[in-house]
Amino acid sequence: MKHLHPKTIELINNFSDKERIKSIKKFKWIGYTNAKKIQKKLDDLLDYPKNLRMPNLLLVGDSNNGKTVLLDRFANQNGSHIDEETQELRLSVLMIQAPPDPDEKRFYNAILESLFAPYRSAEKVELRQQRVIHLLKKLKLKMLIIDEIHHLLAGTMSKQRSFLNVIKYLSNELKIPIVCSGTRDAFNAIQTDSQLANRFEPKVLPKWNNDQEYLRLLASFEKILPLKQPSYLIENSLATLILSKSEGLIGEITKVLELSAILAIESKIEKINRNVIENIDYTSPSDRRKMIYRL
Numbered sequence: 637m638k639h640l641h642p643k644t645i646e647l648i649n650n651f652s653d654k655e656r657i658k659s660i661k662k663f664k665w666i667g668y669t670n671a672k673k674i675q676k677k678l679d680d681l682l683d684y685p686k687n688l689r690m691p692n693l694l695l696v697g698d699s700n701n702g703k704t705v706l707l708d709r710f711a712n713q714n715g716s717h718i719d720e721e722t723q724e725l726r727l728s729v730l731m732i733q734a735p736p737d738p739d740e741k742r743f744y745n746a747i748l749e750s751l752f753a754p755y756r757s758a759e760k761v762e763l764r765q766q767r768v769i770h771l772l773k774k775l776k777l778k779m780l781i782i783d784e785i786h787h788l789l790a791g792t793m794s795k796q797r798s799f800l801n802v803i804k805y806l807s808n809e810l811k812i813p814i815v816c817s818g819t820r821d822a823f824n825a826i827q828t829d830s831q832l833a834n835r836f837e838p839k840v841l842p843k844w845n846n847d848q849e850y851l852r853l854l855a856s857f858e859k860i861l862p863l864k865q866p867s868y869l870i871e872n873s874l875a876t877l878i879l880s881k882s883e884g885l886i887g888e889i890t891k892v893l894e895l896s897a898i899l900a901i902e903s904k905i906e907k908i909n910r911n912v913i914e915n916i917d918y919t920s921p922s923d924r925r926k927m928i929y930r931l
């Protein structure tokens with residue numbers, strides 16, 4: 637079983653088929669080059685000296701292409717800790733999901749909720765904003781990550797503008813980098829404000845192509861999928877088939893490989909081949925959309 641990571645070999649040798657299948661369904665992080673580059677950028681931003689004009693970052697990418705997973709991992713690595721000198725609670729990175737509509741109160745609620753801080757629904761928006769700023773300063777927050785930012789920028793032009801001002805205000809008051817993540821709509825909205833556009837460096841998680849990086853990703857997956865036989869996923873015909881089914885999205889590549897590996901175990905074939913991939917119960921994203929249209 638030279639095709640596998642030593643930990644994966646251990647898994648095959650010590651666990652039942654059922655347990656192997658369960659392990660396939662568990663999320664396992666793969667550090668592909670683009671993700672590592674963005675992570676390095678986030679590390680640099682985290683230690684950026686405080687000044688009046690902090691740089692921000694906008695992570696742009698298609699849905700299901702790894703934005704949340706990447707940011708979540710970074711936020712978890714830089715979570716809360718107790719300052720040894722002062723014995724006070726510190727939080728380096730706070731990550732929130734933007735509420736589903738561009739409502740300023742709900743936006744502050746999302747921050748307060750993630751800090752387990754109480755709020756009254758009657759509390760005025762200005763007060764809520766000041767309380768958020770006070771709390772984040774007290775925790776010595778070093779970076780705020782707002783995922784799904786396109787929700788906040790989805791309303792009318794004037795709503796969009798007022799949210800862009802909220803982001804600008806927070807960034808100025810806290811003097812910390814703000815990292816936003818969302819779809820291309822978010823990028824377009826930020827471009828409408830030249831001051832923000834200058835301050836938000838865009839980083840893109842592009843769709844996957846049939847290149848060296850993609851083959852490296854498949855090779856990493858092959859090492860951790862607990863199958864007794866080598867599948868040679870990087871061989872041209874398999875790599876192309878997986879890419880066309882998944883339409884270049886890492887979430888879909890993961891799904892195709894997960895379902896294929898499970899079928900390979902259940903059918904005792906113990907490797908992923910064309911036949912296995914063709915027989916999984918999986919619908920490509922564009923076919924899913926077509927199915928909905930036909931309803």
Ligand SMILES: Nc1ncnc2c1ncn2[C@@H]1O[C@H](COP(=O)(O)OP(=O)(O)OP(=O)(O)O)[C@@H](O)[C@H]1O
Binds near residue numbers: 665666702886
């Ligand atoms: N680095 C990674 N290693 C392994 N699997 C990954 C990685 N990144 C993403 N995935 C897989 O892709 C799926 C989708 O990723 P994620 O939720 O981060 O997408 P997203 O870009 O945030 O999408 P959306 O815009 O819809 O929120 C994950 O659930 C995971 O299965």
Ligand SMILES: [Mg+2]
Binds near residue numbers: 703704705783
């Ligand atoms: Mg996401």
